[in-house]
Amino acid sequence: MSRRCPSRSGAHRVRLRSDLRQPCLHATRIAEYPRAVHAHRMHNQGLSNETLFGRLLRAFREAASLSQEELAERSQLSWRAITALERGERRRPRPRTVRMLANALNLPDQDRDRLFASVPGAEAGQHGGWSTLAPVVAQLPAAVVDFTCRGAEVDQLASRLRLAAAGPSATIVAAISGKPGIGKSTLAVHVAHLVRPDFPDGQLYADLGGPDALVESPADVLAGFLRALGVPPSAIPVAVPERAALYRSLLAGRRWLVLIDDARGEEQVRDLVPGAAGCAVLVTSRRRLTALAGADQCHLGDLDVDCGARLLGRIAGDGRIGSERWAAEAIVTRCGGLPLAIRVAGAVLRRKPHWPVARLAGREAAGTPEPAPGSAPDS
Numbered sequence: 191m192s193r194r195c196p197s198r199s200g201a202h203r204v205r206l207r208s209d210l211r212q213p214c215l216h217a218t219r220i221a222e223y224p225r226a227v228h229a230h231r232m233h234n235q236g237l238s239n240e241t242l243f244g245r246l247l248r249a250f251r252e253a254a255s256l257s258q259e260e261l262a263e264r265s266q267l268s269w270r271a272i273t274a275l276e277r278g279e280r281r282r283p284r285p286r287t288v289r290m291l292a293n294a295l296n297l298p299d300q301d302r303d304r305l306f307a308s309v310p311g312a313e314a315g316q317h318g319g320w321s322t323l324a325p326v327v328a329q330l331p332a333a334v335v336d337f338t339c340r341g342a343e344v345d346q347l348a349s350r351l352r353l354a355a356a357g358p359s360a361t362i363v364a365a366i367s368g369k370p371g372i373g374k375s376t377l378a379v380h381v382a383h384l385v386r387p388d389f390p391d392g393q394l395y396a397d398l399g400g401p402d403a404l405v406e407s408p409a410d411v412l413a414g415f416l417r418a419l420g421v422p423p424s425a426i427p428v429a430v431p432e433r434a435a436l437y438r439s440l441l442a443g444r445r446w447l448v449l450i451d452d453a454r455g456e457e458q459v460r461d462l463v464p465g466a467a468g469c470a471v472l473v474t475s476r477r478r479l480t481a482l483a484g485a486d487q488c489h490l491g492d493l494d495v496d497c498g499a500r501l502l503g504r505i506a507g508d509g510r511i512g513s514e515r516w517a518a519e520a521i522v523t524r525c526g527g528l529p530l531a532i533r534v535a536g537a538v539l540r541r542k543p544h545w546p547v548a549r550l551a552g553r554e555a556a557g558t559p560e561p562a563p564g565s566a567p568d569s
């Protein structure tokens with residue numbers, strides 16, 4: 191069965207092949223874009239061979255309320271070429287083709303750059319004159335260089351996240367909980383970098399700011415993720431459920447890692463969990479997110495004295511602890527094994543290279559405050 195796709199002018203009526211089952215997107219107004227894209231992706235699941243370029247081209251075209259036929263006419267390319275590009279059947283358009291499309295869509299500079307940068311190989315400068323913007327979405331913050339201990343937790347989380355590549359039936363979710371300063375964010379970022387090769391489509395990151403945060407509602411985070419995924423700002427739906435649906439559609443069938451740091455509770459996270467298997471979510475929160483369906487829980491405790499002393503030594507500088515091991519352990523004990531407090535103590539030692547470690551241990555034991563930076567030097 192075939193169906194007619196009415197153009198707005200009525201001048202370009204095209205009979206679409208039923209095996210493509212492409213909805214009549216050109217009649218879609220911008221406000222209706224997400225539902226249409228969602229429906230389109232649902233229809234095409236299994237056929238999908240899309241590229242970032244194809245997805246961007248489609249999003250820009252729909253945001254301009256143009257049908258494929260209208261874009262073909264404006265750009266002087268064939269309708270067949272445009273469908274092939276959008277469907278990922280043509281994966282590496284020539285610079286001239288991209289220029290014709292960008293001109294026909296009247297794209298502002300930034301969107302133009304994004305379209306050019308999304309062509310495979312563009313980032314390597316193979317197509318002289320193309321934007322240097324990287325099309326890769328790799329939002330993870332830097333890991334700490336002196337990451338110490340937490341071996342069992344790293345193994346547990348990494349093996350859980352790597353299950354995403356083994357064809358599970360649902361999205362993999364892992365949650366890290368613990369009090370402030372215990373090392374949740376540090377562990378999450380460390381593990382995320384470790385498993386990054388298993389998520390070649392990209393990595394998304396959002397810091398929700400914990401229980402006291404005033405911003406970063408799921409709506410804001412979704413908008414940020416959608417922009418990162420190449421959706422033009424004008425095409426981001428207003429309603430949260432539609433934003434979430436578009437987000438899930440764009441991630442479906444792909445391998446993305448999503449890191450959500452410092453969530454207040456499950457309600458902040460649910461909309462950010464991709465729908466289809468293949469993706470993984472790593473979330474940190476001060477409390478255990480037990481109501482997050484299927485989440486593997488990892489609760490962080492204090493560092494033991496040995497790990498704490500090692501961390502102190504690495505922060506303070508090589509060889510600094512040496513024969514003063516007892517003093518380092520005393521400092522760690524005073525810090526209650528809290529990595530944040532150990533880092534502060536280590537930073538003090540680093541700033542005072544002439545101090546014996548025992549001096550800080552003595553100060554702490556005596557409860558003497560550390561002089562503020564820039565105050566008169568100690569005798």
Ligand SMILES: Nc1ncnc2c1ncn2[C@@H]1O[C@H](COP(=O)(O)OP(=O)(O)O)[C@@H](O)[C@H]1O
Pocket residue numbers: 334336337338339340368369370371372373374375376377501529530531533
């Ligand atoms: N395993 C670790 N190795 C090295 N530094 C750590 C480790 N865990 C925590 N830290 C340090 O402790 C501080 C607090 O860690 P963070 O991850 O921000 O805690 P949380 O997210 O639980 O509040 C940071 O300065 C971090 O670098």
Ligand SMILES: [Mg+2]
Pocket residue numbers: 374375376451452
């Ligand atoms: Mg944190």
